Amino acid sequence: MTMGTSTVTRRAALFAGAGILATPLLATGARYARAEPPMLGPARPTHYRFPLGDFEITMLHDGARQLDGPYPIFGEDQDPADVAAYAEENFLPGHRMEISFAPIVVNTGQELVLFDTGNAAGGQPDVGNTVERLEAAGYGADQVDLVVITHFHPDHIGGLMRDGGPAFPNARYAVGRVEYDWWTSDAPVGTPREGQVGLIESNVVPLAEAMSFIEDGEDVVSGISAVAAFGHSPGHMAFHLESNGNRFLIFADATNHYVMSLQRPDWHVVFDQDKDMAIESRRRLLDMLASERIPAAGYHMPFPAVGFVERVQDSYRWLPASYQLRVESGD
Numbered sequence: 001m002t003m004g005t006s007t008v009t010r011r012a013a014l015f016a017g018a019g020i021l022a023t024p025l026l027a028t029g030a031r032y033a034r035a036e037p038p039m040l041g042p043a044r045p046t047h048y049r050f051p052l053g054d055f056e057i058t059m060l061h062d063g064a065r066q067l068d069g070p071y072p073i074f075g076e077d078q079d080p081a082d083v084a085a086y087a088e089e090n091f092l093p094g095h096r097m098e099i100s101f102a103p104i105v106v107n108t109g110q111e112l113v114l115f116d117t118g119n120a121a122g123g124q125p126d127v128g129n130t131v132e133r134l135e136a137a138g139y140g141a142d143q144v145d146l147v148v149i150t151h152f153h154p155d156h157i158g159g160l161m162r163d164g165g166p167a168f169p170n171a172r173y174a175v176g177r178v179e180y181d182w183w184t185s186d187a188p189v190g191t192p193r194e195g196q197v198g199l200i201e202s203n204v205v206p207l208a209e210a211m212s213f214i215e216d217g218e219d220v221v222s223g224i225s226a227v228a229a230f231g232h233s234p235g236h237m238a239f240h241l242e243s244n245g246n247r248f249l250i251f252a253d254a255t256n257h258y259v260m261s262l263q264r265p266d267w268h269v270v271f272d273q274d275k276d277m278a279i280e281s282r283r284r285l286l287d288m289l290a291s292e293r294i295p296a297a298g299y300h301m302p303f304p305a306v307g308f309v310e311r312v313q314d315s316y317r318w319l320p321a322s323y324q325l326r327v328e329s330g331d
């Protein structure tokens with residue numbers, strides 16, 4: 001009885017208090033006009049980190065670029081209207097798209113390994129931020145021990161050099177043997193790829209003395225091995241990580257769009273140099289990811305670009321990782 005009375009009394013006092021406060025606040029708002037809050041523009045995360053066994057993996061957001069598409073970048077062998085309709089069916093704009101870029105840092109406990117370097121700094125707006133993102137994630141460019149390049153397209157090698165010198169001054173490098181040999185031979189001459197050779201001459205060739213040239217199945221460091229995934233470029237490489245029984249695949253550009261490349265893996269992609277070989281590599285890696293249920297990262301998947309691949313009939317679906325990689329075992 002007493003308690004009940006007391007509660008009612010207290011509540012009445014609270015309401016009374018609120019009433020007393022409300023009136024002067026409203027009046028104050030009317031008398032002193034405050035500046036309207038400024039619009040700050042879109043914001044994104046700059047990095048994302050999680051453990052893998054004894055390794056620690058940090059995804060970096062080099063930036064993103066918007067352009068017309070998905071057709072003909074994706075589905076160039078399809079009817080343009082079908083590609084636009086398929087994008088819209090998947091809650092994407094039919095005629096605009098975004099490509100983002102996600103270099104990866106793997107701390108093995110012994111070495112800091114950077115996979116791909118992003119776009120050239122100071123070029124196009126909103127990209128070329130890999131060094132800044134590395135610093136935001138807690139590392140200096142001079143701490144990188146090894147830079148692994150998955151292939152020689154500009155969005156992967158653009159960040160190798162900065163201000164006329166190596167962007168990662170203490171690093172050695174690992175690049176695919178097949179990729180290096182193709183781009184530094186006469187093969188690109190007279191092909192649509194010829195225009196990219198200049199960047200390879202300025203950003204890759206000067207570092208050759210500090211480079212190891214890797215083949216399919218070779219380790220770049222203990223626990224990280226190369227997996228040939230040719231087609232997107234002549235010597236495009238994926239990388240398999242394993243630490244303490246935990247596996248992970250860096251599939252780089254074997255798939256380039258989380259909807260178009262996974263759900264329609266046979267559609268031709270403008271960026272794939274050998275379309276049939278790229279489809280074979282894409283399906284082989286996606287098959288492996290789906291059947292072995294291992295987590296993966298793709299350079300152009302939506303940031304933080306980490307997820308799983310599910311098989312759906314004869315194609316696949318990208319499932320972005322949520323907390324799976326952060327959950328500690330309960331026992």
Ligand SMILES: [Zn+2]
Pocket residue numbers: 153155156253299300
């Ligand atoms: Zn790429």
